[in-house]
Amino acid sequence: MRIGIMGGTFDPIHHGHLLIAEQAREGMNLDQVWFIPAGDPPHKRHKTITSAKHRLHMVQLATENHPYFQVKDIEIKRSGPSYTLLTIQEFTEQYPDAQFFLIMGEDMVKNLPEWYKIEEILQYVQIIGLHRPGTKADDIPDYVDKHVCWIEDAVEIRLSSTFVQKQVRLGKSVRYMVPDLVDQYIKEQGLYGS
Ligand SMILES: Nc1ncnc2c1ncn2[C@@H]1O[C@H](COP(=O)(O)OP(=O)(O)OP(=O)(O)O)[C@@H](O)[C@H]1O
Numbered sequence: 001m002r003i004g005i006m007g008g009t010f011d012p013i014h015h016g017h018l019l020i021a022e023q024a025r026e027g028m029n030l031d032q033v034w035f036i037p038a039g040d041p042p043h044k045r046h047k048t049i050t051s052a053k054h055r056l057h058m059v060q061l062a063t064e065n066h067p068y069f070q071v072k073d074i075e076i077k078r079s080g081p082s083y084t085l086l087t088i089q090e091f092t093e094q095y096p097d098a099q100f101f102l103i104m105g106e107d108m109v110k111n112l113p114e115w116y117k118i119e120e121i122l123q124y125v126q127i128i129g130l131h132r133p134g135t136k137a138d139d140i141p142d143y144v145d146k147h148v149c150w151i152e153d154a155v156e157i158r159l160s161s162t163f164v165q166k167q168v169r170l171g172k173s174v175r176y177m178v179p180d181l182v183d184q185y186i187k188e189q190g191l192y193g194s
């Protein structure tokens with residue numbers, strides 16, 4: 001089994017996330033993509049984030065009709081910073097025959113040298129990188145770069161959770177930026193000042 005790990009804060013999940021997951025799945029012949037909302041994202045500790053319950057629910061709504069997408073709450077259940085190394089170690093123990101890949105946007109590839117025990121992470125996984133408008137990861141150190149496989153012909157969209165939040169706060173539409181069910185949920189729950 002080839003499994004893509006799509007980690008994120010998903011505050012909220014949007015079509016940029018879904019698009020990179022799908023293009024990584026197809027481009028790298030992945031059998032499944034597991035969406036893993038971070039409980040306590042290590043590089044967003046200074047930011048106020050929406051409760052894990054809402055973020056997880058939105059990820060479930062966004063992925064429920066895809067036969068090869070699954071949602072795992074492993075990082076939400078664990079306390080402390082959501083270090084990817086711990087998640088990967090748990091998965092490789094539970095699924096010794098699976099091959100794991102981390103799916104991420106260009107900003108995160110650029111950020112990899114800052115991750116907790118990144119060299120150890122790279123012993124377990126290959127990285128699938130997707131270009132992201134507005135970021136250029138052209139100065140990645142060699143020890144990281146050699147583990148990254150870029151999906152070069154992928155469709156790119158300039159969209160972020162921050163932008164979605166801002167639109168909602170301003171009372172503007174986020175239709176087609178997030179799945180309809182997520183749009184509805186944001187309104188029902190009054191998230192992001194809607
Ligand atoms: N539009 C996009 N194109 C490519 N990758 C993306 C895009 N949006 C998010 N990603 C990737 O999805 C993963 C999770 O991102 P995250 O949940 O932090 O969303 P975000 O939109 O980057 O949020 P924020 O606005 O808070 O920075 C990261 O690997 C990030 O690079």
Ligand SMILES: O=C(O)c1ccc[n+]([C@@H]2O[C@H](COP(=O)([O-])O)[C@@H](O)[C@H]2O)c1
Binds near residue numbers: 044115
């Ligand atoms: O393990 C780390 O040190 C680490 C540092 C930064 C980010 N990550 C993971 O990368 C994913 C995207 O992070 P973020 O902050 O852009 O949502 C998410 O799954 C985080 O847990 C992991």
